[in-house]
Amino acid sequence: MDLGMVGLGRMGANMAERLVRGGHRVTGYDPGAAAREQAAARGIAPAASLQELVAALPAPRAVWLMVPAGAPVDATLEALLPLLSPGDTVIDGGNSNYKDTQRRAARLAEHGLHSVDSGTSGGIWGLKEGYSLMIGGEDAAVERLRPIFETLAPAPERGWGRVGPSGAGHYTKMVHNGIEYGLMQAYAEGFAILGRKAEFGLDLEQIAQIWRHGSVVRSWLLDLSAEALAKNPRLDGIAPYVEDSGEGRWTVAEAIDLDVSAPVITASLMERLRSREKDSFADKLLAAMRNEFGGHAVRKQGD
The missing domain is CATH 1.10.1040.10 (N-(1-d-carboxylethyl)-l-norvaline Dehydrogenase; domain 2)
Incomplete structure (x- = not known):
């Protein structure tokens, strides 16, 4: 299965490499040229821009985001919106706040796009051991991506699952x-x-x-x-x-x-x-109170 990966930091690159090892074709984009070069050495096809990444994927496309939570996710989605087509799916595999995820899912739906949120656990060991994936989104969208989740998980039949609608994965x-x-x-x-x-x-x-x-x-x-x-x-x-x-x-x-x-x-x-x-003010005040009510000794800084 073809997948686009946006964000080739340590975890994103490890996930992409695990997918490549599992027989999937992964095109990756990162704003850092060094990250793209390192990804290429790991079997990930590098894209120099989001436009190039989207163009390399067959429809219906699947784009997995591994970017920091908050404003970077919103900025990436805004950049992707004019490039994607109805029926495409965006997966947020980072640690986004579930309320942000629900808001973003509604915005993507307005453009005919599917949203899947994948709470992802496994850290730097996931490349070898597999990732625990807590997934939110529409049944059909999740099911279409089943080969991806089965490859990323510790085993096809365990360590992953759809836990509910959009936002449920990040909530879990x-x-x-x-x-x-x-x-x-x-x-x-x-x-x-x-x-x-x-x-x-x-x-x-x-x-x-x-x-x-x-x-x-x-x-x-x-x-x-x-x-x-x-x-x-x-x-x-x-x-x-x-x-x-x-x-x-x-x-x-x-x-x-x-x-x-x-x-x-x-x-x-x-x-x-x-x-x-x-330099805890609270601890200083605690020491001062003990001195006031009980005459307990107060240590001076440097003692």
């Missing part, structure tokens, strides 16, 4: 990432407790390896933690600064809108925000 991926926040935070806190127990001299990588097999807390995230600890047991050189890409915030906001209690996911998001505070 949003909650998936919220859960991921909580899992990561629990592992991080647990290993921090183990590492602080100096009298036992615990080997954290050894413990992670033990837990990977037979334990009720075994998971891929634990596998990755074990690998990270094996490479760098003390995590030297890594700043205690944790980014978030938006999905955790959206999940918390959705929980509030739906009156669903989600304390673990919310707390994990707050911890990520806290990790970025180099």
